[in-house]
Amino acid sequence: MEEKKPKRYRRTKVDLEADIIKSAESLIKKKGFSAMLVTDLIKKARIEPPVFYNRYNNLDEFLDEFVRKYDYWFKDIISGSQFPTDDVNGYISIFKEVQKALSERSVMLELLRWEIAEGNETTVRTAMLREMHTLPLVKTYEEKFKGTGIDIAAISSLIIGGIYYLNLHRDRSLFSEIDIKKESGQKRIEDAIELLGHMIYQYNESKNLKSIIAERLKKEGISQDIIDKCIF
Known part of the structure; x- marks a missing residue:
């Protein structure tokens, strides 16, 4: 059969x-x-x-x-994290989410690598769209830190740029003896991100507190020279 x-x-x-x-x-x-x-x-x-x-x-x-x-991958990461923009933990979560998205070999990571290696219509568009979709978030934080002397956009750019480079560089060599291909290395970077976020916010709070104290001393008749010498 x-x-x-x-x-x-x-x-x-x-x-x-x-x-x-x-x-x-x-x-x-x-x-x-x-x-x-x-x-x-x-x-x-x-x-x-x-x-x-x-x-x-x-x-x-x-x-x-x-x-x-993947044109909106950065926006999608941020939208998915559900962070409050008026809270330090929300600020920290942005960088942690980006680090998490790039920590494994992914299309997003390779897209960044391609953007750096080649300038063509596609890579220019993806880079510009990422900038366009994150600009409202940058403006939100710039408004929050307005008048503090803290250039939050520049500081945040350095952190994001560092995360990009560490992940793009990881197959070439360690960086400051940190291997982010290992869990221990990932943990060190996440801890550093958290510390940096708290330092930025604490510095801002410290400046605000000094300003409040200075204003009260001035009302009590203390000269500006003495206030500047003792507080600032």
Whole structure:
């Protein structure tokens, strides 16, 4: 009796798109954007070349559409953390969430690497969109620290930039003998983020307290010279 061959599963259009995207994510995490070839993607997704080229003219067009899924990744991270902008813990949570998102090999991390390595329409757009979507948050904190002498935008930029670099650099060498590929290294960075956040807020509170004390002493008739010498 002739053995019946199992029916071959035919992937739908949705299935094919999902397989292409999933394969791209896997390849990007492994090789990065710059090193991925269209032949790699076709092989990984188990499709014939016409299937790919019926959808996209070339790999650049595919990548431009692909990264649009990640144009809002910074905004999504921040929105998902549900932090209060008037609280030190909320401020700290922003940096912790970014560090967490980049701590493992991810498309977001490789997107940052690609932005630094290549200047093209896609990388410029993703970088500018990230700036655009985080600017309202920056303005919120600038208003909160207005008149304090604390440039919160510059300080926050240094922290974010440090998080970016530590994660982009981690496969090359340790940094100050910290290995953020290990749990112990991750913990040190998270603790440092928390300490920095509290230091910034405590410094601001200290300045406010000094101003209050100085104003009260002035009302009591103490000269400004003595107040400046003793308090500031």
